Amino acid sequence: MxxxxxxxxxxxxVTIAIVIAFLSRTGKQNNMNSYFLGxxxxxxxxxxxxxxxxxxxxxxxxxxxxxxxxxxVGALGFELIYLMGVSxxxxxxxxxxxxxxxxxxVTPSEMLGDRYDSKAVAIIxxxxxxxxxxxxxxxxxxxxxxxxxxxxxxxxxxxxxVIIATALAIFFTYIxxxxxxxxxxxxxxxFMIVTSTIVVIVLIKGLGGFSGFFGTLETKYPEYxxxxxxxxxxxxxxxxxxxPWFFFSLSNPQVSQRLxxxxxxxxxxxxxMGFLIFGLIYTIVAVIxxxxxxxxxxxxxxxxxxxxxxxxxxxxxxxxxxxxxxGIMAAAISTIDSILLTLSSLFARDVYGNVxxxxxxxxxxxxxxxxxxxxxxLAFIFAQMEVNLIAVLSVSxxxxxxxxxxxxxxxxxxxxxxxxxxxxxxxVSGLIVIILELMQMKPLGLASGxxxxxxxxxxxxxxxxxxxxxxxKAKSFLSV
Amino acid sequence: MKNELRWGLIILFFxxxxxILPYTLLTNVTKWYGSFFVWIILTIxxxxxxxxxxxxxxxxx
Numbered sequence: 001m002x003x004x005x006x007x008x009x010x011x012x013x014v015t016i017a018i019v020i021a022f023l024s025r026t027g028k029q030n031n032m033n034s035y036f037l038g039x040x041x042x043x044x045x046x047x048x049x050x051x052x053x054x055x056x057x058x059x060x061x062x063x064x065x066x067x068x069x070x071x072x073v074g075a076l077g078f079e080l081i082y083l084m085g086v087s088x089x090x091x092x093x094x095x096x097x098x099x100x101x102x103x104x105x106v107t108p109s110e111m112l113g114d115r116y117d118s119k120a121v122a123i124i125x126x127x128x129x130x131x132x133x134x135x136x137x138x139x140x141x142x143x144x145x146x147x148x149x150x151x152x153x154x155x156x157x158x159x160x161x162v163i164i165a166t167a168l169a170i171f172f173t174y175i176x177x178x179x180x181x182x183x184x185x186x187x188x189x190x191f192m193i194v195t196s197t198i199v200v201i202v203l204i205k206g207l208g209g210f211s212g213f214f215g216t217l218e219t220k221y222p223e224y225x226x227x228x229x230x231x232x233x234x235x236x237x238x239x240x241x242x243x244p245w246f247f248f249s250l251s252n253p254q255v256s257q258r259l260x261x262x263x264x265x266x267x268x269x270x271x272x273m274g275f276l277i278f279g280l281i282y283t284i285v286a287v288i289x290x291x292x293x294x295x296x297x298x299x300x301x302x303x304x305x306x307x308x309x310x311x312x313x314x315x316x317x318x319x320x321x322x323x324x325x326x327g328i329m330a331a332a333i334s335t336i337d338s339i340l341l342t343l344s345s346l347f348a349r350d351v352y353g354n355v356x357x358x359x360x361x362x363x364x365x366x367x368x369x370x371x372x373x374x375x376x377x378l379a380f381i382f383a384q385m386e387v388n389l390i391a392v393l394s395v396s397x398x399x400x401x402x403x404x405x406x407x408x409x410x411x412x413x414x415x416x417x418x419x420x421x422x423x424x425x426x427x428v429s430g431l432i433v434i435i436l437e438l439m440q441m442k443p444l445g446l447a448s449g450x451x452x453x454x455x456x457x458x459x460x461x462x463x464x465x466x467x468x469x470x471x472x473k474a475k476s477f478l479s480v
Numbered sequence: 481m482k483n484e485l486r487w488g489l490i491i492l493f494f495x496x497x498x499x500i501l502p503y504t505l506l507t508n509v510t511k512w513y514g515s516f517f518v519w520i521i522l523t524i525x526x527x528x529x530x531x532x533x534x535x536x537x538x539x540x541x
Contacts, residue, residue, distance in 0.1 A: 073514075077502055080498070081498055084494070090530050214511075218512070222510030223510070225516060226502070227502045227507065238503075265537040267538075269535075272534060276527045280527065
């Protein structure tokens with residue numbers, strides 16, 4: 001791919017996105033509610049697209065395509081079971097939304113802190129979210145670096161790619177907080193889905209149409225159409241991979257915070273339905289992408305190379321290839337900026353707001369805005385360093401965030417849950433997840449996420465039963 | 481609340497099917513209409529259920 005073409009495409013994308021970001025500036029953005037939640041006035045259409053862009057990162061067309069390349073149809077099952085898990089929004093969405101409105105919560109960890117009547121809960125959940133999500137953002141940043149480096153044969157260096165991605169993420173966050181994030185996300189979501197769908201149609205056509213495409217798979221790679229197939233997706237691996245993701249919509253604050261934002265339950269309905277349809281299409285596209293790579297380049301050592309190779313293949317016209325490359329970049333950046341915004345709200349609201357006494361809303365907003373580039377800088381530095389722990393934290397992010405799920409479910413459905421139960425479940429099982437990932441251990445063959453959710457559920461329930469629950473709080477919270 | 485429980489169980493049922501079918505009946509069906517198709521159909525069913533659950537949101541509450 002020619003470097004001039006790549007640069008031109010990036011320039012056009014950046015220009016359009018910046019214009020959209022500036023146009024999104026409405027309202028005063030001078031308080032936490034406005035800056036981080038858009039005054040709880042988001043419409044359904046933008047919410048749906050932004051939710052999609054935030055959820056789906058560069059992982060889809062690089063990682064999921066790679067998983068398909070390595071293990072076949074199990075990748076589809078894994079991602080679709082995740083999508084089915086987003087049904088949790090149909091049950092928890094209205095609950096988050098109502099308590100958020102009534103008690104004025106800005107962050108999910110603030111909600112937990114109030115519900116369990118403990119500042120420590122808010123602080124610990126917020127910090128644990130940061131520990132797992134900053135490395136996750138770092139890996140997204142380096143994804144952009146590798147992508148640009150790969151498609152231009154090193155003409156654009158890894159560092160340049162990472163710098164571009166970091167700068168854009170800060171910029172989209174800074175212009176107007178969640179409003180600029182949501183609107184640029186929406187643009188990027190449309191871009192991601194339209195361009196990648198076109199490429200997949202082109203690929204299927206080039207590889208013999210639907211019957212030719214699946215005919216090749218059925219005769220040459222039959223094991224890629226079944227699980228466990230070539231063994232990559234053994235049932236236990238499949239379970240360990242899919243279960244943490246099943247709860248993603250609750251466990252990841254950058255998406256659960258979205259449940260406070262829709263202007264009405266009708267908007268929330270549109271957000272959920274829009275996202276589910278987007279997710280189904282994008283998942284099928286990513287998996288077919290991986291299959292195409294398998295048919296075209298069967299013997300790659302590193303499956304992550306599949307996507308750059310497909311983009312540069314003869315089947316994909318260069319213009320289209322470069323547009324999709326920008327689409328993948330957009331997918332990464334739209335995930336990073338949302339995480340950046342959410343983490344800074346967590347820090348400002350739950351860490352700063354609780355550690356320092358009597359902070360005003362405007363002081364928290366100031367801290368939040370100050371922290372945005374700091375977190376971005378941390379992610380940037382992590383992306384440059386090849387540190388084992390960072391890769392480990394990123395891989396274990398879904399498992400590490402999962403340990404908060406019992407506390408979230410209990411907040412709405414179990415009066416007897418206590419702060420001690422939450423803190424012990426989050427801290428102990430969070431550490432266990434990190435240790436298991438660091439040591440690459442799978443006791444009894446079970447992945448870290450499964451141990452995490454199991455231990456955190458047990459700890460949450462047993463410690464809660466042994467300690468005294470905040471009855472008044474529970475009552476007023478559950479009566480909403 | 482009662483309605484929610486019913487819907488929750490129905491979704492859980494389809495999720496379990498999504499875990500079980502591909503690893504039992506479909507392990508040797510090396511065709512597009514094997515696991516590939518079944519997972520997609522199950523997801524469409526679950527999306528349909530979400531539609532039914534959220535149909536009246538914003539109207540009654």
